[in-house]
Structure formats: structure tokens, C-alpha cells
Amino acid sequence: MSASPERRSWFGTQAAKRKRLPWLAISGALIALLALAAVLIKREPVYQGKPVSFWIAGLAAHDARNQEVLADMGSSAVPYVVRALKSEEGGVIKSIELGWHRLWIRLPGPLQRLLPNPTLRTGIDRRDLIYVLRAMGPAAEPAVPVLAQELKDSDSNYRIAVVRALGQVGRNKPGRTVPILVGSLADAAGNVRGAAAYALGEFKENARLAIPQLLHNLRDPDGEARWTAAFALGELGPLARGTVPALTESLNDTNPVARAYAGFALWKITGETNQTIATLVEILKGNDAAARLPATGLLSRMGPTARTALPVLRETLKDDDQLVRAFAARAIWRTEQSADIALPVFLEALKSDQRYGRGRVVGFIGELGSAAATAVPALVEALRDEDNSIRAEAAHALGEIKSESADVSAALRKALSDDFPGVRKSAADALRKISASSRAE
Numbered sequence: 001m002s003a004s005p006e007r008r009s010w011f012g013t014q015a016a017k018r019k020r021l022p023w024l025a026i027s028g029a030l031i032a033l034l035a036l037a038a039v040l041i042k043r044e045p046v047y048q049g050k051p052v053s054f055w056i057a058g059l060a061a062h063d064a065r066n067q068e069v070l071a072d073m074g075s076s077a078v079p080y081v082v083r084a085l086k087s088e089e090g091g092v093i094k095s096i097e098l099g100w101h102r103l104w105i106r107l108p109g110p111l112q113r114l115l116p117n118p119t120l121r122t123g124i125d126r127r128d129l130i131y132v133l134r135a136m137g138p139a140a141e142p143a144v145p146v147l148a149q150e151l152k153d154s155d156s157n158y159r160i161a162v163v164r165a166l167g168q169v170g171r172n173k174p175g176r177t178v179p180i181l182v183g184s185l186a187d188a189a190g191n192v193r194g195a196a197a198y199a200l201g202e203f204k205e206n207a208r209l210a211i212p213q214l215l216h217n218l219r220d221p222d223g224e225a226r227w228t229a230a231f232a233l234g235e236l237g238p239l240a241r242g243t244v245p246a247l248t249e250s251l252n253d254t255n256p257v258a259r260a261y262a263g264f265a266l267w268k269i270t271g272e273t274n275q276t277i278a279t280l281v282e283i284l285k286g287n288d289a290a291a292r293l294p295a296t297g298l299l300s301r302m303g304p305t306a307r308t309a310l311p312v313l314r315e316t317l318k319d320d321d322q323l324v325r326a327f328a329a330r331a332i333w334r335t336e337q338s339a340d341i342a343l344p345v346f347l348e349a350l351k352s353d354q355r356y357g358r359g360r361v362v363g364f365i366g367e368l369g370s371a372a373a374t375a376v377p378a379l380v381e382a383l384r385d386e387d388n389s390i391r392a393e394a395a396h397a398l399g400e401i402k403s404e405s406a407d408v409s410a411a412l413r414k415a416l417s418d419d420f421p422g423v424r425k426s427a428a429d430a431l432r433k434i435s436a437s438s439r440a441e
Helices: 014-042 052-061 064-086 098-104 109-114 126-150 156-169 174-184 190-201 204-217 223-235 237-250 256-270 274-284 289-316 322-336 339-349 355-367 369-382 388-401 406-415 421-440
Strands: none
Touching (some): 052 064, 064 126, 064 421, 126 156, 174 190, 190 204, 204 237, 223 237, 223 256, 237 256, 274 289, 289 322, 322 339, 339 355, 355 388, 369 388, 369 406, 388 406, 388 421, 406 421
């Protein structure tokens, strides 16, 4: 016998209704969860139509563009980068559903924001996340406590990355950051002690708390820890006057780089040049190319006060190492403003296959300003370099030269569409400088 009409409902019989209720409850919960996920994902900061999690996921491919975009997003991306950093213990964020991740990153932005993102299931190296925070600088200051915890990691190379990040992220909060870095001066690894000393040097007089440990590290068994301790003491200037006897003793260090930085520190602290220049000149005449490079760099920083080193610097222009020659040319320029000597050396070094060397030399050309006008074609060519940092440096250099050439304007406008935010920013800044210079004439 069939059920009476009274016992029927829009859903069917009471028995059928009872069977359907669990499924209705599950479906409702799923819908609610999906709606909540969509709301949460929509709250993510967006860059070029893509949520921050898209750019974090892209770090798995070790694509420098993703790092630069995240750094450009600044403080809004910090919580997401920190969350990714903390999401997996053991060095990398493990990929469980890599196939879904590859599909997800190709979806349009609106679809990504509606679907669960798999960012925390991709193989992201934690150091890439640390590099992002470092590039953000003070915008990532809320991450300082997290970075301090990361210093407990067993990987010394990872700790170096963390120390360097702290130096940039916490530079506007020395009272909070300097004590953390001072703790790393006693790290078990010499290269971490060195990285901490170098980071402290960038805090200058705000790092006075570090003086006792830096003084101790001048006798460190690790050469890098010794030269970076000397560097940091020099950056403290007269505040480190009490370390002059120890630094003077370091002029006899077996490591020529440590000798170079000890000599430079003595000049920074006392203002006396003779001992410093004698030390740096001796290193330039030596056979250690790795020491000659910093020696020429330190003479650059001394500017016209290093005039007595000019004969040796000119001899160094014949060095076998192209980068040493470029650094010597820069020191000559800073000492006597001789672009005729420096610029040909820089242009020759631009042909180097060494990426780091090309990047530094492009920056050196920019320092010459309008005196480097003949370098404009080479810089326009550098705007097409495969390395984004070199493209950014080339744009900056063109802005310093302020050439009003139509070729320069066209190249810089094209750079405004570069994939990398840093290149776009440098190009925009350069165009503004050129325009302002044109109006002022």
C-alpha cells in the first residue's frame, strides 16, 4: 500500500527524508567551508591580479621574479611569508600534491582566489623565504622574533641567511636587533660569526653594545670572523677608540684581508691615514688577488685622503684580475675624479662573463654621472641583460648620467614593462631624473 498524500512531502517519504538528512548536512558543511575558504583567500593581498600565495608558491621554481614581487608587496605579504616559513620543520615545505600545484599556478587570479591554494604543499627552500624578508628590509620588522627563533637551526648556511636578513629587517630597531646579532657573534660556526659582525657594522654607532665581543673576535681562529670584526669596529668610528691597540696588533694578522680591514678601521677611528695606506698598498703589491679586491675597495672609500696611493692604484690597472682592475679604476676616480682613466676600464669590464662583476661595474659607471656620457650605448645594451639586477643597475646609471637621447628614453620606457619590479622602479626613477634635469636647463 502506498503512503497517504498527507505523509508525502516535497522531499518524498519520511523514510527517504531520513536517509537524505546526513547527506544534506555534509553538503551544507562543504558549501560553508568552501565559502569560508573563498572569503579568506579573497582577503589575501594581490599583485598583478595574483594573490600573495601564488607568488609564494612560485618560489618552489627558484624564480627570482617571485622573490622580487614579494619584496615589492612589502608589509602586506609578511604574515604569509612567515606562515610559509613556519609551516614545515626540516628544511623544505613538502609537496604532497605537486600536480595540483602546477595546475593551480596557471589559473587566472579570480579562479585562484576561489579555490584552496596549495602553497604550503610545495617544495620551497626556506632560504628563499628568508631572502624575501631580507629584501623587504624594515617593512618586515614584525618578523624579527621569528627570525631570532630561526637562529637555532642546525644548518650554519641557513643561520647565515637569517643573520643577514636580521641586519636589514631590523635596521630601524637597533635596540631590539643588535642584542640578537651580538648573540650570533659567539655562534659555533665561524662564517656565522662573520656574518653577524658584518651585519652589526651596518648599525654603526648603534652597535656599541657589541664592542667587547667584537674585540674578542679579533683573535678568532676563523679569518672571516676576524676581518668582519675589524670592519664592524671601524664602522663604530671614535666610539671604538679603546680597540685601537688590538686593531694595531691585527695589522700583523696572517690573513691579508684581516690586515686590510684592521688598517681601514684604524683610519675610521683615529683619522690617521699613513698606517692605513701603507697597509693597503702593501696588500696591493702582494700576490693574493682575493685580498687585492677589498684593498682597492677600501681605498675607494677613503676618497681624496688616499691620494698617496695613486701610483700603486695606477699600477693595479694592469692586474690580471679584471674585477680588481675595475675596483682600482673606481678608487682612482674617487681620489682624483679622473673619468678618462676609469671609464675605459669599466667599459672593458662590462664585457665580462661574470655576472657579479658586470653588475658592480654598471654601478661604478653610474657614479661618474655626466662624465660617463660615452658609456650610454653600453648601458642601453645592459638594459637587455638577462640578469634583472644588471638591468636595474643600468636603468639607475642612465638616470645618473641624465642623457636626453631618444634611444635612452625609448629603452627606459620599454623597461617600464619589465617583469621585475626593481627594473621598472629604476626605469621610472631614471625617467623622472632625466625629465627634471631637462626642465632645469
